[in-house]
Amino acid sequence: xxxxxxxxxxxxxxxxxxxxxxxxxxxxxxxxxxxxxxxxxxxxxxxxxxxxxxxxxxxxxxxxxxxxxxxxxxxxxxxxxxxxxxxxxxxxxxxxxxxxxxxxxxxxxxxxxxxxxxxxxxxxxxxxxxxxxxxxxxxxxxxxxxxxxxxxxxxxxxxxxxxxxxxxxxxxxxxxxxxxxxxxxxxxxxxxxxxxxxxxxxxxxxxxxxxxxxxxxxxxxxxxxxxxxxxxxxxxxxxxxxxxxxxxxxxxxxxxxxxxxxxxxxxxxxxxxxxxxxxxxxxxxxxxxxxxxxxxxxxxxxxxxxxxxxxxxxxxxxxxxxxxxxxxxxxxxxxxxxxxxxxxxxxxxxxxxxxxxxxxxxxxxxxxxxxxxxxxxxxxxxxxxxxxxxxxxxxxxxxxxxxxxxxxxxxxxxxxxxxxxxxxxxxxxxxxxxxxxxxxxxxxxxxxxxxxxxxxxxxxxxxxxxxxxxxxxxxxxxxxxxxxxxxxxxxxxxxxxxxxxxxxxxxxxxxxxxxxxxxxxxxxxxxxxxxxxxxxxxxxxxxxxxxxxxxxxxxxxxxxxxxxxxxxxxxxxxxxxxxxxxxxxxxxxxxxxxxxxxxxxxxxxxxxxxxxxxxxxxxxxxxxxxxxxxxxxxxxxxxxxxxxxxxxxxxxxxxxxxxxxxxxxxxxxxxxxxxxxxxxxxxxx
Numbered sequence: 140x141x142x143x144x145x146x147x148x149x150x151x152x153x154x155x156x157x158x159x160x161x162x163x164x165x166x167x168x169x170x171x172x173x174x175x176x177x178x179x180x181x182x183x184x185x186x187x188x189x190x191x192x193x194x195x196x197x198x199x200x201x202x203x204x205x206x207x208x209x210x211x212x213x214x215x216x217x218x219x220x221x222x223x224x225x226x227x228x229x230x231x232x233x234x235x236x237x238x239x240x241x242x243x244x245x246x247x248x249x250x251x252x253x254x255x256x257x258x259x260x261x262x263x264x265x266x267x268x269x270x271x272x273x274x275x276x277x278x279x280x281x282x283x284x285x286x287x288x289x290x291x292x293x294x295x296x297x298x299x300x301x302x303x304x305x306x307x308x309x310x311x312x313x314x315x316x317x318x319x320x321x322x323x324x325x326x327x328x329x330x331x332x333x334x335x336x337x338x339x340x341x342x343x344x345x346x347x348x349x350x351x352x353x354x355x356x357x358x359x360x361x362x363x364x365x366x367x368x369x370x371x372x373x374x375x376x377x378x379x380x381x382x383x384x385x386x387x388x389x390x391x392x393x394x395x396x397x398x399x400x401x402x403x404x405x406x407x408x409x410x411x412x413x414x415x416x417x418x419x420x421x422x423x424x425x426x427x428x429x430x431x432x433x434x435x436x437x438x439x440x441x442x443x444x445x446x447x448x449x450x451x452x453x454x455x456x457x458x459x460x461x462x463x464x465x466x467x468x469x470x471x472x473x474x475x476x477x478x479x480x481x482x483x484x485x486x487x488x489x490x491x492x493x494x495x496x497x498x499x500x501x502x503x504x505x506x507x508x509x510x511x512x513x514x515x516x517x518x519x520x521x522x523x524x525x526x527x528x529x530x531x532x533x534x535x536x537x538x539x540x541x542x543x544x545x546x547x548x549x550x551x552x553x554x555x556x557x558x559x560x561x562x563x564x565x566x567x568x569x570x571x572x573x574x575x576x577x578x579x580x581x582x583x584x585x586x587x588x589x590x591x592x593x594x595x596x597x598x599x600x601x602x603x604x605x606x607x608x609x610x611x612x613x614x615x616x617x618x619x620x621x622x623x624x625x626x627x628x629x630x631x632x633x634x635x636x637x638x639x640x641x642x643x644x645x646x647x648x649x650x651x652x653x654x655x656x657x658x659x660x661x662x663x664x665x666x667x668x669x670x671x672x673x674x675x676x677x678x679x680x681x682x683x684x685x686x687x688x689x690x691x692x693x694x695x696x697x698x699x700x701x702x703x704x705x706x707x708x709x710x711x712x713x714x715x716x717x718x719x720x721x722x723x724x725x726x727x728x729x730x731x732x733x734x735x736x737x738x739x740x741x742x743x744x745x746x747x748x749x750x751x752x753x754x755x756x757x758x759x760x761x762x763x764x765x766x767x768x769x770x771x772x773x774x775x776x777x778x779x780x781x782x783x784x785x786x787x788x789x790x791x792x793x794x795x796x797x798x799x800x801x802x803x804x805x806x807x808x809x810x811x812x813x814x815x816x817x818x819x820x821x822x823x824x
Contacts, residue, residue, distance in 0.1 A: 140370045140432050143459075147265060147289050147436055148179055150457035151229065152187050153467040154262065154287065154438070160487040161189045161508045163262075164225040166216070166240065168232030169196040176231045176264075190489065190508035192225035197232060197239045216240070220257060226487035229262045237267055241282060258479025260487065261286035265436060268363060285477040286441040291362030292434045292456070294420040299360055308344050321346070324355050352448055359451070362437070369424055369432075377410040378402075435459060442475050492524040495543035499527055515542040518705075534701040535708060551707035552618050553778040553785075560616050563785050570793055571609040577800050578602040584807050588815060594648055594671050597641055601799070604638035608792040612785045624695040624712035629686040631788065632723035633679070636730060638795060639761070640678035643734040644671040646754050650741045682726055689719040700777075709777040728765055734758045757798035764791040 155163065165180070167173030177194060184191060195216050216239075220228065230237065261283050308321045308329070322328055327342040349358050360368075381402070408430075415425040427433060435458030442450040455469035476482055493499050493512035498521055500513040515521055515529035520538045522545075532538055532545035539546050554560050581590050581598060590598065611634055614627040648671050698713035714720040735758035741751035768787040775783055806813050 140366045140373070141265070141291050142434050142436060143429075143431050145179075146457055146459045148183060149459075150289060150436055150438070150467060151180070151262060151264075152183055152189070153457070154469065155184075155189050155227070156187060157467075157469055157471075158484065158487075160227045160260075160485075162192050162225045162227070162487050162489040163189065164192045164219065164228045165194045166197055166228060166230045166232070167194070168199050168235070170199050173232060180229075185507075188508070190506045192489070193219045195219055199233070199235065220259065224489060226258070226485045227260045227262065229264075230267060231264045233266055234268045237263070237283075257282060258477050260477070260485050263288040265289045265291055265362060268361060281443045281445070283441055284443045285475055285480070287454075287474070288439045288441060288451070289436045289457070290439050290451075291366050292437050293360050293362045293365035294422060295360050296365075296368065296418075296420055300358060303348055303358055306348065308342070324348075324351055352446070369418060372416070372418060373411065373414060373424065374407065376414050376416055377407045380410045380414075433460060435461075438469060440474050493521075493526070494524060495520075495522050496541045497521060497526075498529045499525060520545060537705050546706075548701075548706060548708045550710055551704065551777050552710040553616055553781045554618065555616055559778075559782055563782070563789070564613060564616055566789055567609050567612045567785075570789065570796070571606055574602060574606040574609060574796060577796070577804060578606065580804060580807060587807070589803050589806055589813075594645065597644055597648070597671050597675070600675065601638060601641035601645075601795075604634055604641060605792050605796050607634045608638060608788060612788045615781050615785050615788075619697045619710055619712045621697060624697050625690070627712065628695055628714065628720060628723065629690060632686055632727060633682055635727050635788075635791075636682035637675065637679045638792075639727060639730040639734060640675045642754055642758065642795070642799075643678065643730060643737065644674040646734055646737045646741060646751055647671070647674055649751050650737065678730060682723065685719065685722055685726060689716055689723070692716060693719065703776045707777060711777075711780075724765070724769075728762070731758055731761050731765070735762060753798050753802060757795045760794035760798065761791045764794065 155161070163184075165177070167176055173196065181191060197216070230240065263283075263286055265288075267288075306317070308318050318329060321342055321344075325342060325346045327340055327346075329342045348356055412426050412430055415423065417423050422434075425433060435456055437453055438455035438457065439451040440454045442452055444450075452473060452475070454471075454473045455467070457467055459466055471484070476485065489506070489509035491512075493510070497512040497514055499510040501507065502509050502511060515538075518538065519529035519531050520542045521529045522543055529542070536545035536547050538544070553563075555564060578599065581595075581602065584590050585595060608631075611627070611631050614623050614630065617623070651670060693716035695712045695715045698711055700709040700711055703709055735755065738751045738754035738758055764787050768783065771783050772780055772787075
């Protein structure tokens with residue numbers, strides 16, 4: 140006649156999970172039902188991440204003949220309640236268990252002390268009713284203020300309260316139980332001619348039940364009373380069905396017909412399973428296929444008053460037949476907690492929660508609900524309490540310092556708006572203007588000896604190449620796109636190779652011209668512009684083939700690097716084929732080294748023809764810049780790699796411009812008297 144107890148078990152689990160109570164104590168009656176409850180609940184608790192802090196067994200019946208044993212049980216129970224960290228205690232058993240728990244604290248001191256000394260949340264199963272014995276008349280239940288009780292679903296029946304008010308002892312002949320109850324409840328005795336007694340101690344029969352404190356007698360319809368009421372009507376309907384069948388001459392549906400007075404209780408079972416009717420409260424009663432009554436459990440909050448009365452407030456329900464998501468309902472705002480909690484939701488855990496930014500670390504030898512807290516490892520976060528493992532942020536985010544939140548990474552590239560970008564762009568444009576000025580100066584003085592020396596066209600080509608070198612650095616500024624990524628490295632490699640090829644051609648021209656002046660030299664046929672042009676074209680052609688192969692097989696493309704810098708998304712150009720990229724740099728370096736060696740060997744040739752000294756210094760500077768570029772480039776990340784490359788381009792180009800053309804511009808602009816053929820011849824002699 141009561142719902143399946145398994146629904147109550149799941150209701151307790153749902154309640155604990157709803158409030159986050161993972162460390163609970165359990166009191167059970169010391170009998171088979173208590174043992175069954177433990178065997179059922181403990182696996183469910185573990186499965187749902189909840190631990191039992193302790194398990195205390197209470198005697199089913201007190202043995203007052205052995206006071207030492209009773210006191211030992213009381214003392215051990217008191218200690219686990221007082222000293223334990225658990226703020227939530229589950230009580231399973233019968234109403235006597237509640238009497239035991241009240242006695243535990245009453246025996247420890249005065250009433251007010253034991254009421255206020257224990258601040259706990261009591262979860263009480265449906266088998267227990269709040270009651271006191273006669274000897275506990277001075278006790279009250281304020282110890283259990285705020286208790287959460289599972290009760291059998293019930294409804295108030297019309298006329299039930301009026302019926303209780305009409306009950307008087309002696310109203311039913313032979314009802315000795317009512318007399319015994321009356322004497323115990325009102326602490327009086329009915330007159331006995333054989334026993335003299337004080338008139339004040341006699342029961343008059345006029346006492347009113349509603350005057351009794353609730354623990355002695357509840358005037359409301361409890362779950363147990365409602366179940367008994369329904370059971371009586373179920374039996375009545377079963378007997379009615381039997382009486383209808385008895386009036387027929389033959390048995391129906393294979394059942395034998397019995398006289399009602401000869402009926403055995405088990406013979407009712409054949410008629411019970413098909414019963415369905417509405418009781419006086421308007422609820423339909425029927426049995427399931429498993430011969431269990433339908434319905435669920437109500438969740439009640441106990442509100443205790445100083446006058447030893449209490450009020451049951453319904454705060455939720457458990458109904459396994461309800462739609463999913465509605466099987467467990469709790470109205471948290473309606474709960475009246477124990478005054479010791481100051482109306483703040485209690486916390487019942489083995490230890491403090493691990494805050495965000497930390498993860499749980501299991502204690503050796505302890506239950507899994509007890510753990511230490513460890514900070515999240517580098518690169519991981521936790522944004523909730525009590526996480527088992529920290530997790531990594533998405534690729535486009537990174538952990539903050541507290542490791543409890545992910546922050547969006549900023550897009551990082553060398554833009555024109557930032558100081559580095561503005562400075563480098565300004566330097567590149569300044570050198571471009573300076574190169575243009577030098578070129579225009581040489582064009583203006585194209586017929587002077589100092590310009591015509593060492594191949595005027597080669598000088599123009601070198602200046603144009605240097606101008607393009609300075610301008611090519613601008614391709615490295617701004618957000619990388621398809622076009623800029625495709626052009627920047629190949630253009631840089633081609634332009635620099637042409638510039639270095641011009642330097643090599645100039646040096647070879649000096650050497651060949653000097654050797655051709657010797658009597659009978661065969662080098663005279665190489666003197667002229669053809670050799671210089673051949674050197675520039677052939678050297679540049681090789682680099683052009685490498686760049687063409689690079690662009691055709693694995694060209695550079697825009698890319699993002701999520702991992703090199705923790706707080707940034709690096710927008711960069713992926714070089715495609717790294718091998719071909721270093722081939723371009725390596726070939727350029729090879730040309731520079733060859734130019735340096737040739738210029739160094741030719742540095743002592745007559746000054747009239749010689750630029751080798753200046754080329755030697757320029758190539759020394761050029762090689763130094765690019766040799767230092769490689770390790771610096773590989774050791775930097777993000778936009779600073781681009782900064783290193785731009786600085787290398789500007790420094791090496793400026794070195795060539797300064798070392799080769801500064802002395803000539805000095806003569807053209809400040810010492811024009813030295814810029815004539817007679818001066819060159821005199822210097823030669």
